[in-house]
Amino acid sequence: MILRLEKAWEEMVKRLASWLDSLIINLPNFIIAMLVFVVAIFLSKYVSKLTLRLLEKSSMQRSMKSVIAKIVSILVIFGAIFLILGILDLSKTFNTILAGAGVAGLAVGLALQGALTNTYSGIVLSYIKQIRYGDWIESNDFAGEVISIDLRAVTIRQTDNNLVYLPNKLVLENPIKNFSSxxxxxxxxxxxxxxxxxxxxxxxxxxxxxxxxxxxxxxxxxxxxxxxxxxxxxxxxxxxxxxxxxxxxxxxxxxxxxxxxxxxxxxxHDINIPFPIRTLDFPKDFRKPAQGA
Structure with a gap:
């Protein structure tokens, strides 16, 4: 029993030593990967702003420009992830992940069906011309000024300055009354x-x-x-x-x-605006005391 414990201990020490050696050897790669990730975060924000500036002169709606900028930002992040996997020599692992992505994607799609529907509806709403930023609309029994159209909801500001967030799916599937048309x-x-x-x-x-x-x-x-x-x-x-x-x-x-x-x-001009009047008709002898009183 003691021999087995000693062998197990020695085996564990060897593995820990090998892991430590691997960590020391790959430490520069980890540092580079972290730097790439941090740079990608800042770069995605810069690219998003740059995309918005480039699209300012186009005739597309403001909401559509915002959606395109977000998509470009996401693509920058994905590109950084691919680069990080290559730096860490995890390309084989990434291929394994892609192999199982089909089944996982189906499960996630079913779980996030409502969110994906709102995302698709948000892209459609950003593209159509019947609703724009600054328009005064009425939809789903709410009325107000459109101040935002993103991938989740349409935000309107009501007359009392309260904000209402309408899911894109409901706005797209229900009638929209646009007072600004x-x-x-x-x-x-x-x-x-x-x-x-x-x-x-x-x-x-x-x-x-x-x-x-x-x-x-x-x-x-x-x-x-x-x-x-x-x-x-x-x-x-x-x-x-x-x-x-x-x-x-x-x-x-x-x-x-x-x-x-x-x-x-x-x-x-002494013109009267009447208010409702109720006339009560009492019998002539209603003031006479009842007999025997």
Whole structure:
């Protein structure tokens, strides 16, 4: 038993000595490999920035330029890995890894199916022209300004300055409403006036007020005024006009300014904006005390 332990100890010492010799012999290669890896990290960042600069003059979208820069950066890292394997004389090991990469790739692909779908969708979104940086869009019940399109999600900034991260797959598969696809946006607001009002006078007054409030409106004819219904307590109307903006926030601001202006001129001309009124009908003898009380 003691002889076996001694032999095992001697064998272990020999192997440790051989490993130490190998480490000392290959120490320069390890140092060079580490330097190559560090240089590759910095080089990938520099190449990414350089790629963005070279693509600035192209007509591609900003998001597509960013995706190309990231791909070039990844290729630099992969090239450095191949070089490191050659320095460490691990090319045979790399061939073995490639041989098993098929099965491993299938397993990883199934596990990362959602992530890969978002990556592919991000590349598609970066290429199409229906959505760009700075556009005001509405998708998946969220609306805001597009500030980023990467390989995972589309980031939009809402009117309250909160950020929403929409997975690329959902944006690509669902309808997208792009408010920035045209040079103008339409403002619509509704109101009502009392039944005693002069309807023609109200119509002319509203159209005149709107045209004078907004510089983008050249004449009263560009303001659409429509009476919509006889309401319970008012005659309701709808006013439509365009402003030179594609931002949903600017549309809300224009609607606010229009409402302030309309309320002011209505007060000046004693035009009433009724509120709902409930009439209670009591029997004539409801105040008489009940018999026997």
């Amino acid at each position: 045209t040079a103008q946006s339409r403002v619509i607001f509704t109101c009502g006036v009392g039944y005693s009002s002069d309807l023609e006078f109200v119509r002319n007054l509203v159209k005149k007020t709107i045209s004078e409030t907004f510089e983008s409106i050249n004449s009263e004819e560009e303001v659409i005024f429509l009476y919509t219904e006889f309401g319970d307590s008012s005659i309701n109307f709808e006013t439509r006009f365009y402003i030179d903006s594609t931002s949903a926030l600017e549309v809300l601001k224009a609607k606010t300014e229009a409402m302030i202006a309309i309320k002011k001129v209505f007060d000046e």
